[in-house]
Amino acid sequence: MGAGALWGLVFLAPELARAFTPLQLTVGRYLAYGVISGVLIAPRWKSLVAVITGREWRALCWLALTGNTLYYIFLSSAVQTGGIAMTSLVIGFLPVAVTLIGSRAHGAVPVVKLLPSLLLCAGGAVCIGWQALAVPAQSPVAQLVGLLCAVGALISWTIYAVGNRHWLEKLGTVSAQDWNLLTGVVTGGQALLLIPIALVLDRTHHDVSAWMQFASVSIGVAVVASIIGNALWNRMSRLLPLTLVGQMILFETLFALIYGFVWEQRLPTVLEAAAFVLICAGVISCISAHRTQVEPH
Structure with missing residues (x-):
């Protein structure tokens, strides 16, 4: 829950630094994370x-790419081309x-017992994106590209x-936090490689105050979401089975919704409340299925 609460704050970063592109925000966040x-x-x-x-080390490079660099690039591209709602629905x-x-996995809770939880989760995802998906897309090609990026x-x-x-x-000899920090060092190296691309794709002039705000947001997100949030996630990953780990991702969605309502100063719609x-x-439901699994007969 703590990891989800901290990760949910990431969705406010683009609003706090609107003058910068998603790729620039990605580079800023992960460069700060690495340092x-x-x-x-x-x-x-x-x-x-x-x-x-x-x-x-090869595993760390792969994990940094899939969980941080590549994921955030795909996510940002999906939001830009396909919209937040469609991206939220897929994610x-x-x-x-x-x-x-x-x-x-061996000894895992059977899918049959997890089916109610999976259906409820899927229903919540559909509710999150349903309203905006009903709005006609500006460009079918852009919508398709956004969908492919979201799936990526x-x-x-x-x-x-x-x-x-x-x-x-x-x-077992490496702590969950040290594994997180090692991932951060590798992710920071990947962010360095993206700097030239970010500069070429966007040559907009920003004043000193804008760069200061960008730096503050990047460092803040790096500390709160990547350093502390990832540490909590890694610790949880060692304590819970993978079938329950998957459900814990939902807390990021929950807290992102809450932060969004507070930021926009409004109450949730009927579909958002349903989600x-x-x-x-x-x-x-998922926790209940796992409790049943370990109860003595």
Whole structure:
């Protein structure tokens, strides 16, 4: 829940720094994430490098790409071309995808017991995007491109969630926070490679105050969402089965909705309220299925 509450704040970042493109926001966030991670992990760097092999470094590069860099680029592109509602609808199926993959693990809760939770989750995702999807698209081509980008983001973060859980289980000698900081260092390196692209694609002149605001938002999101939020997520990933980990992603959606209502100073619509109720019911149903699984007979 804590990770979801902090991750939900990321959706306010584009509003707080509207003068900058999503790619610039991505570079700013993850560059700050990398620098802060490097500073925090520096005292333990030698001991960590001693236990991290080339295989783990390759895994970190892949996880940083799928869970951070590539995911955020796909997500930003989907929002720009296809709209927030359509993107939210597709990304809302993340818990379904991760839970279905987790159900294949040995000793996992059967899909049949998780079906009510999955249906409630899917219903909440549909409610989130239904209103805006009813509005005719400005460009069918743009809508298709946005849909493909949203599906790419869905696949990318699903791969990250499953892969990250696998490596956290495998590397018992590395703490959840150190694994997060190592991911941050690698993500920061990838952000450096994106700087030339971000500068070429947008040559808009920004004054000093705009850059200061950009830096504040980037550092704030990096600390709150990436450093603290990811640390909570990694810790949770080691404590809960993957079928339940998938459902925990819903808290990001819940808190993003709450922050959105506060930012816009309005109450939720009927469909938004329905989505809120369905998502909560889905999480409760999933927890109930797992409690039944461990009760003694």
